[in-house]
Amino acid sequence: MDISPNDHHPLRRLSLDQLRRRTSMKWRTHPEDVLPLWVAEMDVPLAGPVARALTEAIAVGDTGYPAGDAYAEALADFARARWGWDGLVVERASVVPDVMLGVVEMLRLVTEPGDSVIVNCPVYPPFYQFVTHMGRRVVEAPLGPDLRLDLAALEKAFARSTTGGGRAAYLLCSPHNPTGTVHTAEELTAVAALAGRYGVRVVADEIHAPLVTAEAAFVPYLSVPGGENGLALMSASKGWNLAGLKAALALAGPEAADDLARMPEEVSHGPSHLGVIAHTAALREGGPWLDAVLGDLADNRRLLAGLLDEHLPEIRYRPAPGTYLAWLDCRKLGLGDDPSAAFLARGRVALSAGPDFGTGGQGHVRLNLATTPEVLTEAVRRMAEAVGARPRPRSETSLTG
Template identity: 75%
Template sequence: MLPKTTPDATPAAPAHPGAHPNPLGRLSLDELRRRTSMKWRTYPEDVLPLWVAEMDVPLAEPVARALTDAIALGDTGYPAGTAYAEALAEFAGKRWGWDDFAVERTAIVPDVMLGIVEMLKLVTGPGDPVVVNCPVYPPFYQFVRNMDRTLVEAPLGEDGRLDFAELESAFDRVTEGGRRRAAYLLCNPHNPTGTLHTTAELTTVARLSHTYGIRVVADEIHAPLVSPGARFVPYLTVPGGENAFSLMSASKAWNLAGLKAALAIAGPDAAAELAELPEEVSHGPSHLGILAHTAALRDAGPWLDALLLGLDENRRLLSALLAEHLPSVRYEPSESTYLAWLDCRALPLGDDPASVFLERGRVALNSGIPFGTGGAGHVRLNLATSGELLTEAVRRMARAVG
């Protein structure tokens, strides 16, 4: 059994306190309820929605300006060029020290999940296995199964980190008998736990994947959402990651889910396969989406830095609120994402506490069950809201239990 590792501690780029006002808490509940997106229209108005990955923030000004300028010009045609990839390369160099990011080894794709599907099509065929670390983002299950691949779970450890004994066991099972192709769908940073995989952990992943002939596809959509003082390590930068693929987007960090655009990035040994991506895939992203994502990466760094500080404040607030109102709920504040993974198994709420919090407390959270093995008895809470709404949500949850 391989040893556990501890998180990297060196930040690639510091946040800048005071550079920009905290985007969280700037919108009132009445303003938020005027939104027509999924978060605010799925449930009745008496429900506080802290579930799906949308943030309660105003749009970053550089992004809004890019969109309004394009609309004023009628610039609403098909996407073209490499500006998005160039902006990500610049961002990755500054934030993560990724100095050899190769724009020529990128392709625009509609969004991260559809990009994952396309990468899996390049390296696996119908019926081939895809390994995931559960509990994990539910669309991993849905999309993998819908594309006629076999999903294989390698559960995380009790500490929420990669369990290499489980991972190697899964790799051994899926390659037994000389199976032709297999893939490993890595979530980095991990959703829902917020775990940041370390350089040592990712290097071990690369070694195991080469040993067993398994291709790695990394979902790195939450990469910009890393706390000051912590460090995100892109999978393609670790030794042995040369034949892997990464999917990245500005959508989570700048709240752009409705402006579809993402990038597929190939390691040097996977470039020829990425070149086989059907040309029509590049027609899927929105041109306005690409303009928005490019502006976010290039010009909205101060907005992101202020958000990251605000998320840290909310993690501390949530810890304090749970200690006061729901001390039986286990919560380990993470170093990334704006998601909180709450272990409610000590409460008398059964396998699906989210249903109880919704029915009795009128708070909408994500049920842990769709996240796979290890999800029962858990809920995922979206921290990207005001302290006021977060406080009210926890109080309602406590009343639902009491």
């Protein structure tokens, strides 16, 4: 499948003026003099196949309720081609409004109010918010110093959560947000073995699965030995920047099919029909566009590492193969628990606050890499100025607000 000329280098196509015309959360939360590198939206044009599918649907007034298995079938084919996984069975897939609402419904299937839900902190802040709001108790199992799964900490959390016969679930973030860590088959197999030993049900949020470099090899949790009674959520939302077109898929392993069958029928009323059309087109025809994005992200990771080394060497950054997020350790800058406040107030750069990600987030920020090289370069320059660093002279003209 050929890529349209307009889809080459998606992260280099839009100017700052064009981006500021957007009305989404990323671009309207802060004043116009702020560079927004926080919420998980990409600064890209819509992928050609997705734009065509939506245009065709609107042209014929196809704006009713979603129906059929096209989304699940497209994801099954994508998983087979991209990850070598044949285990996505359409009959064990159900469309849900989005990944986090799907997580809530899955957790309701396998836990009761008051039960524990284990998470690997630092982790995506809505994990805390949604779990708490549904009456479950969050139990943290911190990542290791290498930002990978700490199996000893995980076993301790499993044991603590199931003492006395209590039910528990493990909300796995894979690939991990905010660190970009991609869990290996060996790690996930060990997770499945621990979950089986302690009777903990695994619910895997795999929304960032398409955004993994080929070298790292994303592994679906349901594909590993022992993952047969697992549940997972997938979506084209992050890979193709479709957050405003709501749709996701809830997936069940063969031993969890009965659990998924108990999901209330009304949950399937929430997804957008246009969302389903867009996600299906992305998975069917958007592979070349996605590959172009992955190439741009690899360039941006290298660019960020070089910029930080030059302008802010005190910040510790480990480029990771998953997601488009960078987890920055700013503790040596002496900016307190929430460095994002200083970067926003003094540098007019909006980043995600580390403490929101739970234990281990203090002194950190999350930076969204999915922007143009020019915006990324200017953001680091502003961050350096915010802490009094002296950046080297630049030949190019700085962006203005």
